[in-house]
Amino acid sequence: xxxxxxxxxxxxxxxxxxxxxxxxxxxxxxxxxxxxxxxxxxxxxxxxxxxxxxxxxxxxxxxxxxxxxxxxxxxxxxxxxxxxxxxxxxxxxxxxxxxxxxxxxxxxxxxxxxxxxxxxxxxxxxxxxxxxxxxxxxxxxxxxxxxxxxxxxxxxxxxxxxxxxxxxxxxxxxxxxxxxxxxxxxxxxxxxxxxxxxxxxxxxxxxxxxxxxxxxxxxxxxxxxxxxxxxxxxxxxxxxxxxxxxxxxxxxxxxxxxxxxxxxxxxxxxxxxxxxxxxxxxxxxxxxxxxxxxxxxxxxxxxxxxxxxxxxxxxxxxxxxxxxxxxxxxxxxxxxxxxxxxxxxxxxxxxxxxxxxxxxxxxxxxxxxxxxxxxxxxxxxxxxxxxxxxxxxxxxxxxxxxxxxxxxxxxxxxxxxxxxxxxxxxxxxxxxxxxxxxxxxxxxxxxxxxxxxxxxxxxxxxxxxxxxxxxxxxxxxxxxxxxxxxxxxxxxxxxxxxxxxxxxxxxxxxxxxxxxxxxxxxxxxxxxxxxxxxxxxxxxxxxxxxxxxxxxxxxxxxxxxxxxxxxxxxxxxxxxxxxxxxxxxx
Amino acid sequence: xxxxxxxxxxxxxxxxxxxxxxxxxxxxxxxxxxxxxxxxxxxxxxxxxxxxxxxxxxxxxxxxxxxxxxxxxxxxxxxxxxxxxxxxxxxxxxxxxxxxxxxxxxxxxxxxxxxxxxxxxxxxxxxxxxxxxxxxxxxxxxxxxxxxxxxxxxxxxxxxxxxxxxxxxxxxxxxxxxxxxxxxxxxxxxxxxxxxxxxxxxxxxxxxxxxxxxxxxxxxxxxxxxxxxxxxxxxxxxxxxxxxxxxxxxxxxxxxxxxxxx
Ligand SMILES: Cc1cc2nc3c(=O)[nH]c(=O)nc-3n(C[C@H](O)[C@H](O)[C@H](O)COP(=O)(O)OP(=O)(O)OC[C@H]3O[C@@H](n4cnc5c(N)ncnc54)[C@H](O)[C@@H]3O)c2cc1C
Ligand code: SF4
Ligand code: SF4
Ligand code: FES
Numbered sequence: 001x002x003x004x005x006x007x008x009x010x011x012x013x014x015x016x017x018x019x020x021x022x023x024x025x026x027x028x029x030x031x032x033x034x035x036x037x038x039x040x041x042x043x044x045x046x047x048x049x050x051x052x053x054x055x056x057x058x059x060x061x062x063x064x065x066x067x068x069x070x071x072x073x074x075x076x077x078x079x080x081x082x083x084x085x086x087x088x089x090x091x092x093x094x095x096x097x098x099x100x101x102x103x104x105x106x107x108x109x110x111x112x113x114x115x116x117x118x119x120x121x122x123x124x125x126x127x128x129x130x131x132x133x134x135x136x137x138x139x140x141x142x143x144x145x146x147x148x149x150x151x152x153x154x155x156x157x158x159x160x161x162x163x164x165x166x167x168x169x170x171x172x173x174x175x176x177x178x179x180x181x182x183x184x185x186x187x188x189x190x191x192x193x194x195x196x197x198x199x200x201x202x203x204x205x206x207x208x209x210x211x212x213x214x215x216x217x218x219x220x221x222x223x224x225x226x227x228x229x230x231x232x233x234x235x236x237x238x239x240x241x242x243x244x245x246x247x248x249x250x251x252x253x254x255x256x257x258x259x260x261x262x263x264x265x266x267x268x269x270x271x272x273x274x275x276x277x278x279x280x281x282x283x284x285x286x287x288x289x290x291x292x293x294x295x296x297x298x299x300x301x302x303x304x305x306x307x308x309x310x311x312x313x314x315x316x317x318x319x320x321x322x323x324x325x326x327x328x329x330x331x332x333x334x335x336x337x338x339x340x341x342x343x344x345x346x347x348x349x350x351x352x353x354x355x356x357x358x359x360x361x362x363x364x365x366x367x368x369x370x371x372x373x374x375x376x377x378x379x380x381x382x383x384x385x386x387x388x389x390x391x392x393x394x395x396x397x398x399x400x401x402x403x404x405x406x407x408x409x410x411x412x413x414x415x416x417x418x419x420x421x422x423x424x425x426x427x428x429x430x431x432x433x434x435x436x437x438x439x440x441x442x443x444x445x446x447x448x449x450x451x452x453x454x455x456x457x458x459x460x461x462x463x464x465x466x467x468x469x470x471x472x473x474x475x476x477x478x479x480x481x482x483x484x485x486x487x488x489x490x491x492x493x494x495x496x497x498x499x500x501x502x503x504x505x506x507x508x509x510x511x512x513x514x515x516x517x518x519x520x521x522x523x524x525x526x527x528x529x530x531x532x533x534x535x536x537x538x539x540x541x542x543x544x545x546x547x548x549x550x551x552x553x554x555x556x557x558x559x560x561x562x563x564x565x566x567x568x569x570x571x572x573x574x575x576x577x578x579x580x581x582x583x584x585x586x
Numbered sequence: 587x588x589x590x591x592x593x594x595x596x597x598x599x600x601x602x603x604x605x606x607x608x609x610x611x612x613x614x615x616x617x618x619x620x621x622x623x624x625x626x627x628x629x630x631x632x633x634x635x636x637x638x639x640x641x642x643x644x645x646x647x648x649x650x651x652x653x654x655x656x657x658x659x660x661x662x663x664x665x666x667x668x669x670x671x672x673x674x675x676x677x678x679x680x681x682x683x684x685x686x687x688x689x690x691x692x693x694x695x696x697x698x699x700x701x702x703x704x705x706x707x708x709x710x711x712x713x714x715x716x717x718x719x720x721x722x723x724x725x726x727x728x729x730x731x732x733x734x735x736x737x738x739x740x741x742x743x744x745x746x747x748x749x750x751x752x753x754x755x756x757x758x759x760x761x762x763x764x765x766x767x768x769x770x771x772x773x774x775x776x777x778x779x780x781x782x783x784x785x786x787x788x789x790x791x792x793x794x795x796x797x798x799x800x801x802x803x804x805x806x807x808x809x810x811x812x813x814x815x816x817x818x819x820x821x822x823x824x825x826x827x828x829x830x831x832x833x834x835x836x837x838x839x840x841x842x843x844x845x846x847x848x
Contacts, residue, residue: 001703001706001760001761001762002757002762005692006692010609054657055649055659056705057658059651063654119772119775119778121731121776122731123728124728124730127725129723152739156738160708163705163709164709164713171702225652226652258628259626260627260628261626261630262653265653265654266654343655347675348630455641455644502695505647505649506645506647507639
């Protein structure tokens with residue numbers, strides 16, 4: 001099993017050759033969405049291949065903490081899919097697609113039980129059922145959890161299922177571009193880099209699922225993984241797919257602020273779910289001013305804005321955040337319910353949260369927008385191209401509820417896998433234009449022949465600090481315009497991006513390619529944010545502070561004739577029987 | 587050796603890192619590069635390495651993802667001890683910091699090793715197989731959860747594999763500590779109907795482990811690998827009903843049992 005070092009052949013930096021891989025369904029991404037899609041597609045008999053940029057089992061999903069939302073009603077029997085539906089629509093500020101939310105709320109329940117049958121071990125109620133904890137803006141206790149390690153359990157369980165089924169996968173492969181059949185326009189393939197060796201790969205498939213997760217890494221202060229650079233959004237956009245709601249970025253209310261090296265690291269909402277209290281420098285429990293009814297468990301956008309307001313008003317903590325305290329719950333309870341948080345603060349900040357307060361401030365957490373998809377099949381506006389998970393849009397509207405993402409990735413991962421497998425059996429293998437492949441290879445290899453000396457790690461930092469400074473929690477036209485100017489400047493710098501060293505595991509190369517898509521995504525985010533002249537959910541404009549019914553629209557971003565264009569489409573109203581379910585809080 | 591540093595660095599303001607470089611390719615000979623990085627309060631080794639990529643040498647290769655000790659990507663040997671770079675505080679180390687890749691696995695480039703052989707092993711372990719009477723919605727209790735939880739914390743950093751002398755010597759027949767933990771996590775699953783101990787002994791080469799306990803000393807998730815996973819798996823072959831945690835639980839609860847032993 002364990003072979004000693006073997007001498008490998010090296011790949012010349014300008015080597016244009018590639019290996020070809022053909023399958024029915026190509027799945028890009030192995031987070032919860034990609035893995036669940038793989039199981040479905042494989043079980044439906046499609047020849048499936050999964051590729052992912054990080055190692056198998058290390059996708060961003062692994063970090064999810066608090067839980068997975070599904071209306072099992074195990075703790076609060078009054079809960080039902082109908083209430084989950086209403087909570088999601090209301091907290092999404094009515095920007096969600098009602099049909100996507102309906103499917104989600106109904107199917108999340110079965111997906112959780114199915115995950116348990118796959119081998120996940122959830123915390124229990126005294127009666128031996130899956131236990132459920134409270135979370136912000138969920139009417140009932142609804143988050144099924146595994147301590148504060150829900151994502152780890154979810155991804156390991158799905159990974160085991162994929163491995164046991166023998167579904168082929170290639171980890172540490174980064175795709176850079178999607179190809180479409182020149183005649184039919186159907187998605188036909190992708191170019192990839194085998195990161196380990198630096199070799200190029202051409203994937204050809206009858207259907208492609210993008211499950212590449214979010215793009216939180218375009219921000220300086222973020223809870224997101226290294227890999228969350230939005231590649232899938234960039235690739236889909238360049239292939240002509242429609243994006244939606246790109247202005248909607250979730251700032252999680254509580255990220256660590258100290259020490260500087262871990263700034264942005266998530267402090268799970270479960271701390272507040274378990275009774276954590278937020279105070280300002282005056283010792284005031286300030287949430288009573290902003291949402292006296294739900295207090296710390298208000299919606300994320302509300303809590304994040306409240307913290308921001310307190311800090312801006314000079315009532316911040318010493319480190320520039322606010323205080324979060326759970327110590328009153330006692331050491332036993334904390335170590336049992338929040339073991340990772342206990343470890344995290346002890347290891348990184350020398351703080352014992354069973355005794356002392358934490359200092360927290362908002363951190364970029366989740367992207368509500370992304371690839372626009374059909375509710376039933378998760379197909380994008382490009383035929384044969386599907387999207388599921390954080391990379392897709394339509395479920396969370398203007399604000400995502402905690403726990404809704406993990407159920408999202410299971411529900412729509414499965415649906416995408418199902419639909420892609422079905423459509424794959426109905427079509428011939430689409431063709432890929434070899435001229436386009438050659439063009440993409442030239443683009444991909446260009447950082448090696450670059451005469452510039454731009455460092456991609458450095459440019460990434462500049463992108464991130466620009467977005468943090470200009471496209472933050474509270475926005476205005478002046479800042480957004482300045483952000484755009486900066487993106488244009490960085491785009492010029494990026495022309496000089498330089499890859500140094502050999503092809504194998506060369507991050508100066510792979511990161512250079514990511515930078516280009518990050519710039520695209522930032523532009524889409526800023527232009528959409530400029531367009532939406534109102535404040536709604538996570539999108540707050542100081543120059544347009546009110547919510548405006550005129551803006552009950554989704555902003556679509558698409559590439560036309562090489563240009564980024566936008567149009568708005570009204571949010572469709574749910575049918576009467578669903579409309580009746582929606583219970584406005586105020 | 588290459589030094590990217592000024593002549594007289596102040597150790598209170600900067601940290602000196604020695605990093606083993608090389609690709610494992612025919613043309614590459616491994617060597618150490620030394621870098622001087624500004625010290626920041628509370629910084630971890632991964633922060634220092636990022637500084638190098640961004641300011642001193644963009645050709646340095648590292649594997650990382652979560653930067654929060656959750657994904658198990660950033661495993662390396664820091665001053666000889668297998669650790670996660672993102673969880674190792676710089677201020678916990680006196681003087682110079684030497685970082686080398688895990689030695690048990692073939693090197694890809696610099697600090698990155700090829701761990702893919704693990705997936706082949708993973709595929710051979712009998713997967714979760716629910717008991718015949720499990721039903722569609724499971725009923726089991728928190729005590730059952732608690733006794734399997736320890737093994738389910740594994741983040742697959744493979745540091746235990748790196749420290750294990752059996753694996754280091756490339757003993758082809760031993761699956762290694764991570765995979766014994768996996769088998770234990772399945773065997774301890776309250777609804778699982780299999781017993782993998784015989785399999786682990788026959789196909790997993792469990793006999794090669796001579797209980798040195800090096801693996802459990804370095805596990806970043808504090809899994810007590812040898813005592814809680816390896817030894818019980820070894821002993822379960824002899825007595826199929828040996829379950830130390832349930833046994834303790836029964837004693838504490840005066841005979842109440844939440845699940846059944848297999
Ligand atoms: C700290 C933290 C805690 C969270 N806690 C919760 C929670 O408690 N509950 C909840 O519901 N949600 C939570 N979330 C959000 C949730 O974890 C994510 O939204 C969700 O896991 C996204 O899953 P995904 O499958 O869509 O994508 P990801 O898990 O992000 O996976 C993306 C995959 O795509 C691959 N990929 C990316 N680009 C490429 C490329 N170019 N080529 C090939 N592969 C590529 C990656 O390698 C990876 O395999 C949390 C998020 C964070 C950061
Ligand atoms: S206890 Fe066994 S598995 Fe662990 S390091 Fe020693 S020999 Fe290896
Ligand atoms: S058992 Fe511990 S050391 Fe081994 S892979 Fe798992 S987390 Fe890492
Ligand atoms: S980067 Fe994930 S464990 Fe270190």
